[in-house]
Amino acid sequence: MPIPLVTQSVGDALAESLRERVLTEDIKAGVPVTEASVANDYQVARQTAKAAIERLVGEGLLERTAHRSARVPVLDTSQVKDLYFARGVIESRCYELLAAERRVAPAAETAHAAFATAAAGMDVAPIVDADIEFHRALVLSLGSARLARSHALIINEMRLCLAQVQSRHLLDATEIASEHETILRAIRSGDAARAGSAGLDHLAHAEEKLLEHMSAPRT
Amino acid sequence: MPIPLVTQSVGDALAESLRERVLTEDIKAGVPVTEASVANDYQVARQTAKAAIERLVGEGLLERTAHRSARVPVLDTSQVKDLYFARGVIESRCYELLAAERRVAPAAETAHAAFATAAAGMDVAPIVDADIEFHRALVLSLGSARLARSHALIINEMRLCLAQVQSRHLLDATEIASEHETILRAIRSGDAARAGSAGLDHLAHAEEKLLEHMSAPRT
DNA sequence: CGTGATAACTTGACGAACAATCTGCGTGAT
Protein backbone atom coordinates (compact mmCIF):
# COMPACT_ATOMS: atom_id res chain seq x y z
CA MET A 1 0.00 0.00 0.00
CA PRO A 2 1.37 3.33 -1.01
CA ILE A 3 1.91 5.92 1.67
CA PRO A 4 0.17 9.08 0.55
CA LEU A 5 1.99 12.39 0.59
CA VAL A 6 0.28 15.70 1.00
CA THR A 7 1.33 18.27 -1.54
CA GLN A 8 -0.50 21.40 -2.46
CA SER A 9 -0.61 23.34 -5.65
CA VAL A 10 -0.72 27.11 -5.54
CA GLY A 11 -4.34 26.98 -6.58
CA ASP A 12 -5.24 24.63 -3.76
CA ALA A 13 -3.41 26.72 -1.19
CA LEU A 14 -5.04 29.87 -2.52
CA ALA A 15 -8.51 28.40 -2.32
CA GLU A 16 -7.82 27.19 1.18
CA SER A 17 -6.53 30.53 2.37
CA LEU A 18 -9.41 32.33 0.77
CA ARG A 19 -11.88 29.94 2.36
CA GLU A 20 -10.40 30.51 5.77
CA ARG A 21 -10.49 34.27 5.31
CA VAL A 22 -14.11 34.11 4.30
CA LEU A 23 -15.07 31.89 7.20
CA THR A 24 -13.29 34.09 9.72
CA GLU A 25 -14.93 37.20 8.35
CA ASP A 26 -11.48 38.48 7.42
CA ILE A 27 -13.17 39.03 4.10
CA LYS A 28 -16.39 40.72 5.08
CA ALA A 29 -19.76 40.04 3.59
CA GLY A 30 -20.90 42.41 0.92
CA VAL A 31 -17.53 43.71 -0.15
CA PRO A 32 -16.56 42.67 -3.66
CA VAL A 33 -13.84 40.08 -4.09
CA THR A 34 -12.51 40.84 -7.53
CA GLU A 35 -10.26 38.50 -9.42
CA ALA A 36 -7.77 41.30 -9.82
CA SER A 37 -7.64 42.10 -6.12
CA VAL A 38 -7.12 38.47 -5.14
CA ALA A 39 -4.47 38.11 -7.82
CA ASN A 40 -2.75 41.19 -6.52
CA ASP A 41 -3.01 40.32 -2.83
CA TYR A 42 -1.45 36.91 -3.35
CA GLN A 43 0.73 37.81 -6.30
CA VAL A 44 -0.75 35.15 -8.52
CA ALA A 45 -2.13 35.28 -12.04
CA ARG A 46 -5.70 36.34 -12.54
CA GLN A 47 -6.56 32.90 -13.91
CA THR A 48 -5.38 31.31 -10.71
CA ALA A 49 -7.39 33.72 -8.61
CA LYS A 50 -10.39 33.12 -10.82
CA ALA A 51 -10.15 29.37 -10.35
CA ALA A 52 -9.98 29.71 -6.58
CA ILE A 53 -12.95 32.06 -6.51
CA GLU A 54 -14.97 29.70 -8.66
CA ARG A 55 -14.22 26.88 -6.32
CA LEU A 56 -15.55 28.85 -3.37
CA VAL A 57 -18.60 29.80 -5.37
CA GLY A 58 -19.19 26.10 -5.86
CA GLU A 59 -19.05 25.63 -2.13
CA GLY A 60 -21.55 28.39 -1.51
CA LEU A 61 -19.02 30.53 0.31
CA LEU A 62 -19.05 33.17 -2.38
CA GLU A 63 -21.78 34.18 -4.75
CA ARG A 64 -21.50 35.76 -8.11
CA THR A 65 -23.49 36.54 -11.20
CA ALA A 66 -22.04 36.93 -14.65
CA HIS A 67 -19.68 39.84 -15.13
CA ARG A 68 -19.99 40.94 -11.54
CA SER A 69 -17.56 40.56 -8.67
CA ALA A 70 -17.95 37.73 -6.23
CA ARG A 71 -19.11 38.59 -2.73
CA VAL A 72 -19.55 36.78 0.50
CA PRO A 73 -23.30 36.20 0.62
CA VAL A 74 -25.32 37.88 3.32
CA LEU A 75 -27.62 35.25 4.74
CA ASP A 76 -31.12 36.36 5.51
CA THR A 77 -33.45 34.61 7.91
CA SER A 78 -34.94 32.33 5.30
CA GLN A 79 -31.50 31.10 4.31
CA VAL A 80 -30.57 30.52 7.92
CA LYS A 81 -33.71 28.48 8.35
CA ASP A 82 -32.84 26.48 5.27
CA LEU A 83 -29.36 25.87 6.62
CA TYR A 84 -30.61 24.61 9.96
CA PHE A 85 -33.28 22.53 8.32
CA ALA A 86 -30.86 20.76 6.01
CA ARG A 87 -28.42 20.27 8.82
CA GLY A 88 -31.16 18.85 10.98
CA VAL A 89 -32.19 16.32 8.37
CA ILE A 90 -28.70 14.94 8.13
CA GLU A 91 -27.53 15.22 11.72
CA SER A 92 -30.59 13.88 13.45
CA ARG A 93 -30.56 10.74 11.35
CA CYS A 94 -26.85 10.38 11.93
CA TYR A 95 -27.30 10.48 15.67
CA GLU A 96 -30.04 7.89 15.44
CA LEU A 97 -27.77 5.61 13.48
CA LEU A 98 -24.90 6.13 15.88
CA ALA A 99 -27.22 5.30 18.75
CA ALA A 100 -28.16 2.08 17.02
CA GLU A 101 -24.51 1.13 17.18
CA ARG A 102 -24.00 2.66 20.62
CA ARG A 103 -20.80 4.02 19.27
CA VAL A 104 -19.19 7.37 20.01
CA ALA A 105 -16.03 8.07 18.10
CA PRO A 106 -12.97 9.10 20.09
CA ALA A 107 -12.76 12.20 17.93
CA ALA A 108 -16.18 13.25 19.14
CA GLU A 109 -15.16 12.73 22.75
CA THR A 110 -12.06 14.78 22.11
CA ALA A 111 -14.09 17.54 20.52
CA HIS A 112 -16.50 17.47 23.40
CA ALA A 113 -13.65 17.90 25.86
CA ALA A 114 -12.10 20.62 23.70
CA PHE A 115 -15.38 22.47 23.83
CA ALA A 116 -15.26 22.59 27.60
CA THR A 117 -11.74 23.96 27.45
CA ALA A 118 -12.70 26.58 24.90
CA ALA A 119 -15.77 27.55 26.90
CA ALA A 120 -13.55 28.43 29.82
CA GLY A 121 -11.75 31.04 27.72
CA MET A 122 -13.05 34.43 26.74
CA ASP A 123 -12.69 34.15 22.99
CA VAL A 124 -15.72 33.25 20.96
CA ALA A 125 -14.06 31.78 17.88
CA PRO A 126 -12.61 28.71 19.60
CA ILE A 127 -15.99 27.94 21.12
CA VAL A 128 -17.70 28.09 17.76
CA ASP A 129 -14.95 25.98 16.22
CA ALA A 130 -15.21 23.39 18.95
CA ASP A 131 -18.98 23.27 18.60
CA ILE A 132 -18.72 22.72 14.87
CA GLU A 133 -15.98 20.17 15.34
CA PHE A 134 -18.12 18.17 17.71
CA HIS A 135 -20.89 17.74 15.17
CA ARG A 136 -18.49 17.16 12.35
CA ALA A 137 -16.76 14.40 14.28
CA LEU A 138 -20.04 12.66 14.98
CA VAL A 139 -21.14 12.68 11.35
CA LEU A 140 -17.67 11.69 10.20
CA SER A 141 -17.67 8.72 12.54
CA LEU A 142 -20.35 7.09 10.43
CA GLY A 143 -17.59 6.62 7.89
CA SER A 144 -19.49 7.82 4.84
CA ALA A 145 -17.39 10.04 2.61
CA ARG A 146 -20.41 11.35 0.72
CA LEU A 147 -22.40 12.11 3.80
CA ALA A 148 -19.43 13.85 5.37
CA ARG A 149 -19.03 15.93 2.26
CA SER A 150 -22.64 17.02 2.18
CA HIS A 151 -22.51 17.82 5.85
CA ALA A 152 -19.27 19.75 5.47
CA LEU A 153 -20.81 21.95 2.80
CA ILE A 154 -23.69 22.87 5.02
CA ILE A 155 -21.54 23.26 8.11
CA ASN A 156 -19.21 25.64 6.31
CA GLU A 157 -22.04 27.87 5.26
CA MET A 158 -23.16 27.85 8.84
CA ARG A 159 -19.74 28.86 10.06
CA LEU A 160 -20.02 31.74 7.65
CA CYS A 161 -23.31 32.71 9.15
CA LEU A 162 -22.04 32.43 12.71
CA ALA A 163 -19.07 34.58 11.83
CA GLN A 164 -21.28 37.29 10.43
CA VAL A 165 -23.47 37.56 13.46
CA GLN A 166 -21.47 38.70 16.41
CA SER A 167 -22.12 35.42 18.08
CA ARG A 168 -20.65 36.35 21.42
CA HIS A 169 -24.00 37.63 22.63
CA LEU A 170 -26.02 34.62 21.80
CA LEU A 171 -24.21 31.54 22.89
CA ASP A 172 -24.40 30.08 26.30
CA ALA A 173 -21.47 27.69 26.38
CA THR A 174 -22.75 25.87 29.43
CA GLU A 175 -26.07 25.15 27.80
CA ILE A 176 -24.46 24.01 24.57
CA ALA A 177 -22.15 21.69 26.43
CA SER A 178 -25.04 20.15 28.30
CA GLU A 179 -26.96 19.62 25.08
CA HIS A 180 -23.96 17.94 23.55
CA GLU A 181 -23.74 15.77 26.61
CA THR A 182 -27.38 14.82 26.19
CA ILE A 183 -26.75 13.74 22.62
CA LEU A 184 -23.75 11.67 23.63
CA ARG A 185 -25.60 10.02 26.46
CA ALA A 186 -28.49 9.09 24.20
CA ILE A 187 -26.08 7.59 21.68
CA ARG A 188 -24.22 5.63 24.33
CA SER A 189 -27.42 4.29 25.78
CA GLY A 190 -28.61 3.21 22.38
CA ASP A 191 -31.71 5.36 22.51
CA ALA A 192 -32.03 6.29 18.85
CA ALA A 193 -35.20 8.33 19.14
CA ARG A 194 -33.77 10.44 21.93
CA ALA A 195 -30.46 10.93 20.14
CA GLY A 196 -32.26 12.21 17.09
CA SER A 197 -34.59 14.50 18.95
CA ALA A 198 -31.81 15.79 21.18
CA GLY A 199 -29.93 16.73 18.04
CA LEU A 200 -32.96 18.52 16.64
CA ASP A 201 -33.56 20.31 19.93
CA HIS A 202 -29.99 21.45 20.00
CA LEU A 203 -30.30 22.87 16.51
CA ALA A 204 -33.67 24.43 17.24
CA HIS A 205 -32.26 26.30 20.21
CA ALA A 206 -29.33 27.60 18.23
CA GLU A 207 -31.56 28.58 15.35
CA GLU A 208 -34.00 30.36 17.60
CA LYS A 209 -31.31 32.44 19.26
CA LEU A 210 -29.71 33.24 15.96
CA LEU A 211 -32.93 34.33 14.28
CA GLU A 212 -33.88 36.37 17.30
CA HIS A 213 -30.54 38.12 17.17
CA MET A 214 -30.81 38.70 13.45
CA SER A 215 -34.16 40.41 13.57
CA ALA A 216 -33.40 42.57 16.57
CA PRO A 217 -30.48 44.90 15.87
CA ARG A 218 -30.12 47.29 13.01
CA THR A 219 -26.44 46.52 12.66
CA MET B 1 -39.22 41.58 -8.06
CA PRO B 2 -36.88 41.09 -10.97
CA ILE B 3 -37.73 38.47 -13.52
CA PRO B 4 -34.67 36.29 -13.97
CA LEU B 5 -33.31 35.54 -17.39
CA VAL B 6 -31.43 32.39 -18.20
CA THR B 7 -28.20 32.97 -20.05
CA GLN B 8 -25.29 30.61 -20.32
CA SER B 9 -21.64 31.32 -20.62
CA VAL B 10 -19.50 29.04 -22.74
CA GLY B 11 -17.98 27.64 -19.60
CA ASP B 12 -21.37 26.78 -18.15
CA ALA B 13 -22.55 25.14 -21.34
CA LEU B 14 -19.34 23.21 -21.60
CA ALA B 15 -19.59 21.90 -18.06
CA GLU B 16 -23.20 20.95 -18.66
CA SER B 17 -22.46 19.12 -21.88
CA LEU B 18 -19.53 17.34 -20.30
CA ARG B 19 -21.63 16.34 -17.33
CA GLU B 20 -24.29 14.90 -19.55
CA ARG B 21 -21.73 12.98 -21.56
CA VAL B 22 -20.27 11.56 -18.41
CA LEU B 23 -23.62 10.57 -16.99
CA THR B 24 -24.70 8.90 -20.19
CA GLU B 25 -21.48 6.96 -20.43
CA ASP B 26 -20.73 8.76 -23.68
CA ILE B 27 -17.43 9.41 -21.96
CA LYS B 28 -16.54 6.01 -20.62
CA ALA B 29 -15.02 5.30 -17.26
CA GLY B 30 -11.30 4.86 -17.20
CA VAL B 31 -10.45 6.70 -20.38
CA PRO B 32 -8.49 9.89 -19.80
CA VAL B 33 -10.26 13.19 -20.32
CA THR B 34 -7.41 15.53 -21.06
CA GLU B 35 -7.76 19.27 -21.06
CA ALA B 36 -6.36 19.38 -24.55
CA SER B 37 -8.83 16.85 -25.91
CA VAL B 38 -11.81 18.64 -24.44
CA ALA B 39 -10.49 21.95 -25.70
CA ASN B 40 -10.07 20.45 -29.13
CA ASP B 41 -13.41 18.65 -29.22
CA TYR B 42 -15.34 21.77 -28.35
CA GLN B 43 -12.97 24.26 -29.92
CA VAL B 44 -12.48 26.22 -26.74
CA ALA B 45 -9.36 27.41 -24.96
CA ARG B 46 -7.58 25.00 -22.68
CA GLN B 47 -8.33 27.18 -19.67
CA THR B 48 -12.01 26.95 -20.39
CA ALA B 49 -11.82 23.19 -20.69
CA LYS B 50 -9.79 23.04 -17.52
CA ALA B 51 -12.37 25.05 -15.60
CA ALA B 52 -15.17 22.76 -16.76
CA ILE B 53 -13.21 19.65 -15.82
CA GLU B 54 -12.44 21.07 -12.40
CA ARG B 55 -16.10 21.75 -11.85
CA LEU B 56 -16.98 18.14 -12.58
CA VAL B 57 -14.19 17.00 -10.30
CA GLY B 58 -15.81 19.08 -7.59
CA GLU B 59 -19.05 17.24 -8.23
CA GLY B 60 -17.39 13.87 -7.99
CA LEU B 61 -18.12 13.05 -11.61
CA LEU B 62 -14.47 13.09 -12.56
CA GLU B 63 -11.43 12.31 -10.51
CA ARG B 64 -7.93 13.51 -10.93
CA THR B 65 -4.61 13.70 -9.15
CA ALA B 66 -2.01 16.34 -9.80
CA HIS B 67 -0.49 16.37 -13.26
CA ARG B 68 -2.58 13.46 -14.40
CA SER B 69 -5.57 13.41 -16.69
CA ALA B 70 -9.06 13.36 -15.28
CA ARG B 71 -11.04 10.16 -15.61
CA VAL B 72 -14.54 9.06 -14.88
CA PRO B 73 -14.15 7.15 -11.62
CA VAL B 74 -14.88 3.45 -11.55
CA LEU B 75 -17.02 2.82 -8.51
CA ASP B 76 -16.24 -0.28 -6.55
CA THR B 77 -18.65 -2.00 -4.21
CA SER B 78 -17.58 -0.04 -1.16
CA GLN B 79 -18.26 3.23 -2.97
CA VAL B 80 -21.63 2.00 -4.12
CA LYS B 81 -22.48 1.11 -0.55
CA ASP B 82 -21.41 4.56 0.57
CA LEU B 83 -23.56 6.12 -2.10
CA TYR B 84 -26.64 4.19 -1.10
CA PHE B 85 -25.98 4.79 2.56
CA ALA B 86 -25.71 8.55 2.17
CA ARG B 87 -28.73 8.62 -0.06
CA GLY B 88 -30.70 6.60 2.46
CA VAL B 89 -29.85 8.96 5.30
CA ILE B 90 -31.20 11.91 3.40
CA GLU B 91 -34.12 10.37 1.55
CA SER B 92 -35.62 8.36 4.37
CA ARG B 93 -35.78 11.40 6.62
CA CYS B 94 -37.22 13.42 3.78
CA TYR B 95 -40.03 10.93 3.29
CA GLU B 96 -40.76 10.97 6.99
CA LEU B 97 -41.01 14.73 6.94
CA LEU B 98 -43.23 14.71 3.87
CA ALA B 99 -45.47 12.18 5.55
CA ALA B 100 -45.76 14.48 8.53
CA GLU B 101 -47.21 17.06 6.17
CA ARG B 102 -49.14 14.49 4.17
CA ARG B 103 -47.96 16.35 1.15
CA VAL B 104 -46.97 14.92 -2.21
CA ALA B 105 -45.73 17.46 -4.71
CA PRO B 106 -47.36 17.47 -8.14
CA ALA B 107 -43.91 17.07 -9.64
CA ALA B 108 -43.54 13.77 -7.82
CA GLU B 109 -46.90 12.57 -9.10
CA THR B 110 -45.87 13.57 -12.58
CA ALA B 111 -42.59 11.72 -12.24
CA HIS B 112 -44.38 8.69 -10.90
CA ALA B 113 -46.67 8.68 -13.91
CA ALA B 114 -43.75 9.26 -16.25
CA PHE B 115 -42.08 6.21 -14.77
CA ALA B 116 -44.99 4.04 -15.73
CA THR B 117 -44.84 5.41 -19.26
CA ALA B 118 -41.11 4.80 -19.49
CA ALA B 119 -41.48 1.31 -18.07
CA ALA B 120 -43.75 0.40 -20.96
CA GLY B 121 -40.95 1.17 -23.41
CA MET B 122 -37.97 -0.98 -24.17
CA ASP B 123 -35.24 1.57 -23.48
CA VAL B 124 -33.50 1.49 -20.17
CA ALA B 125 -32.28 5.07 -19.96
CA PRO B 126 -35.73 6.67 -19.68
CA ILE B 127 -36.64 4.28 -16.89
CA VAL B 128 -33.54 5.15 -14.91
CA ASP B 129 -34.13 8.83 -15.53
CA ALA B 130 -37.73 8.61 -14.41
CA ASP B 131 -36.72 6.70 -11.30
CA ILE B 132 -34.14 9.31 -10.39
CA GLU B 133 -36.57 12.09 -11.17
CA PHE B 134 -39.15 10.63 -8.83
CA HIS B 135 -36.82 10.74 -5.86
CA ARG B 136 -35.44 14.10 -6.82
CA ALA B 137 -38.91 15.58 -6.99
CA LEU B 138 -39.77 14.28 -3.55
CA VAL B 139 -36.68 15.72 -1.93
CA LEU B 140 -37.08 18.95 -3.83
CA SER B 141 -40.64 19.33 -2.61
CA LEU B 142 -39.36 19.93 0.89
CA GLY B 143 -38.23 23.26 -0.46
CA SER B 144 -34.74 23.25 0.96
CA ALA B 145 -32.13 24.47 -1.49
CA ARG B 146 -29.23 23.07 0.52
CA LEU B 147 -30.80 19.69 0.98
CA ALA B 148 -31.67 19.50 -2.69
CA ARG B 149 -28.09 20.34 -3.55
CA SER B 150 -26.63 17.68 -1.31
CA HIS B 151 -29.08 15.15 -2.66
CA ALA B 152 -28.36 16.12 -6.24
CA LEU B 153 -24.66 15.53 -5.75
CA ILE B 154 -25.25 12.03 -4.49
CA ILE B 155 -27.90 11.28 -7.07
CA ASN B 156 -25.62 12.30 -9.90
CA GLU B 157 -22.91 9.97 -8.74
CA MET B 158 -25.48 7.27 -8.60
CA ARG B 159 -26.61 7.95 -12.14
CA LEU B 160 -22.99 7.53 -13.08
CA CYS B 161 -22.89 4.20 -11.39
CA LEU B 162 -26.14 3.03 -12.97
CA ALA B 163 -24.84 4.05 -16.37
CA GLN B 164 -21.71 2.00 -15.92
CA VAL B 165 -23.47 -1.17 -15.00
CA GLN B 166 -25.58 -2.41 -17.84
CA SER B 167 -28.64 -1.86 -15.77
CA ARG B 168 -31.05 -3.49 -18.16
CA HIS B 169 -30.58 -6.83 -16.51
CA LEU B 170 -31.21 -5.79 -13.00
CA LEU B 171 -34.20 -3.58 -12.88
CA ASP B 172 -37.70 -4.81 -12.62
CA ALA B 173 -39.77 -1.81 -13.57
CA THR B 174 -42.94 -3.24 -12.12
CA GLU B 175 -41.37 -3.82 -8.76
CA ILE B 176 -39.83 -0.36 -8.68
CA ALA B 177 -43.13 1.24 -9.56
CA SER B 178 -44.87 -0.64 -6.79
CA GLU B 179 -42.23 0.42 -4.28
CA HIS B 180 -42.64 4.01 -5.35
CA GLU B 181 -46.35 3.62 -4.90
CA THR B 182 -45.79 2.30 -1.39
CA ILE B 183 -43.73 5.36 -0.52
CA LEU B 184 -46.36 7.71 -1.89
CA ARG B 185 -49.16 5.95 -0.08
CA ALA B 186 -47.29 6.11 3.21
CA ILE B 187 -46.70 9.82 2.72
CA ARG B 188 -50.30 10.51 1.83
CA SER B 189 -51.54 8.57 4.81
CA GLY B 190 -49.24 10.47 7.10
CA ASP B 191 -47.44 7.35 8.24
CA ALA B 192 -43.95 8.77 8.75
CA ALA B 193 -42.33 5.60 9.98
CA ARG B 194 -43.62 3.60 7.06
CA ALA B 195 -42.63 6.26 4.56
CA GLY B 196 -39.09 6.26 5.88
CA SER B 197 -38.74 2.52 5.99
CA ALA B 198 -40.34 2.09 2.57
CA GLY B 199 -37.72 4.46 1.23
CA LEU B 200 -34.95 2.48 2.87
CA ASP B 201 -36.37 -0.80 1.61
CA HIS B 202 -36.52 0.57 -1.89
CA LEU B 203 -32.89 1.59 -1.72
CA ALA B 204 -31.85 -1.69 -0.11
CA HIS B 205 -33.42 -3.67 -2.93
CA ALA B 206 -31.72 -1.57 -5.57
CA GLU B 207 -28.40 -1.76 -3.78
CA GLU B 208 -28.63 -5.49 -3.37
CA LYS B 209 -29.32 -6.11 -7.03
CA LEU B 210 -26.60 -3.72 -8.06
CA LEU B 211 -23.96 -5.25 -5.80
CA GLU B 212 -24.94 -8.72 -6.86
CA HIS B 213 -24.55 -7.73 -10.47
CA MET B 214 -21.23 -6.05 -9.82
CA SER B 215 -19.60 -9.01 -8.18
CA ALA B 216 -20.83 -11.57 -10.70
CA PRO B 217 -19.44 -10.80 -14.16
CA ARG B 218 -15.82 -10.37 -15.01
CA THR B 219 -16.56 -7.52 -17.41
C1' DC C 1 -37.43 64.37 -15.00
C1' DG C 2 -36.29 60.88 -17.67
C1' DT C 3 -33.43 59.40 -21.58
C1' DG C 4 -29.57 58.11 -23.63
C1' DA C 5 -24.60 58.20 -24.36
C1' DT C 6 -20.17 57.73 -22.30
C1' DA C 7 -16.44 55.96 -19.40
C1' DA C 8 -14.56 52.95 -15.87
C1' DC C 9 -14.47 48.59 -14.02
C1' DT C 10 -14.87 43.68 -14.12
C1' DT C 11 -15.42 39.28 -15.86
C1' DG C 12 -15.39 35.86 -20.05
C1' DA C 13 -12.55 33.73 -23.18
C1' DC C 14 -8.54 33.13 -25.95
C1' DG C 15 -3.71 32.14 -27.31
C1' DA C 16 0.90 31.36 -26.29
C1' DA C 17 4.50 30.18 -23.43
C1' DC C 18 7.37 27.85 -19.87
C1' DA C 19 8.02 24.96 -15.75
C1' DA C 20 6.99 20.90 -13.24
C1' DT C 21 5.62 16.41 -13.24
C1' DC C 22 4.15 11.86 -14.68
C1' DT C 23 4.58 8.00 -18.04
C1' DG C 24 6.55 4.80 -20.88
C1' DC C 25 10.38 3.13 -23.44
C1' DG C 26 14.86 2.07 -24.73
C1' DT C 27 19.62 1.56 -23.23
C1' DG C 28 23.03 -0.44 -20.82
C1' DA C 29 25.02 -2.82 -16.90
C1' DT C 30 24.74 -6.91 -14.20
Add this chain to the structure above:
DNA sequence: ATCACGCAGATTGTTCGTCAAGTTATCACG
Protein backbone atom coordinates in the same frame (compact mmCIF):
# COMPACT_ATOMS: atom_id res chain seq x y z
C1' DA D 1 16.99 -12.00 -18.98
C1' DT D 2 16.35 -8.38 -15.68
C1' DC D 3 16.73 -4.35 -13.30
C1' DA D 4 18.10 0.46 -12.82
C1' DC D 5 18.77 4.57 -15.18
C1' DG D 6 17.79 8.21 -17.99
C1' DC D 7 15.61 10.42 -21.61
C1' DA D 8 11.73 11.97 -24.56
C1' DG D 9 6.78 12.72 -24.90
C1' DA D 10 2.54 13.92 -22.92
C1' DT D 11 -0.14 16.52 -19.62
C1' DT D 12 -1.05 19.61 -16.16
C1' DG D 13 0.17 23.98 -13.32
C1' DT D 14 0.76 28.68 -13.78
C1' DT D 15 1.72 32.95 -15.87
C1' DC D 16 1.28 36.87 -19.16
C1' DG D 17 -1.00 39.68 -22.44
C1' DT D 18 -5.04 40.76 -25.12
C1' DC D 19 -9.57 41.53 -26.62
C1' DA D 20 -14.62 41.15 -26.25
C1' DA D 21 -18.69 41.62 -23.59
C1' DG D 22 -21.38 43.08 -19.85
C1' DT D 23 -22.41 45.96 -15.61
C1' DT D 24 -22.56 50.24 -13.05
C1' DA D 25 -22.34 54.95 -12.40
C1' DT D 26 -21.97 59.52 -14.21
C1' DC D 27 -23.35 63.19 -16.78
C1' DA D 28 -25.04 65.89 -20.33
C1' DC D 29 -29.20 66.80 -22.97
C1' DG D 30 -33.89 67.21 -24.59
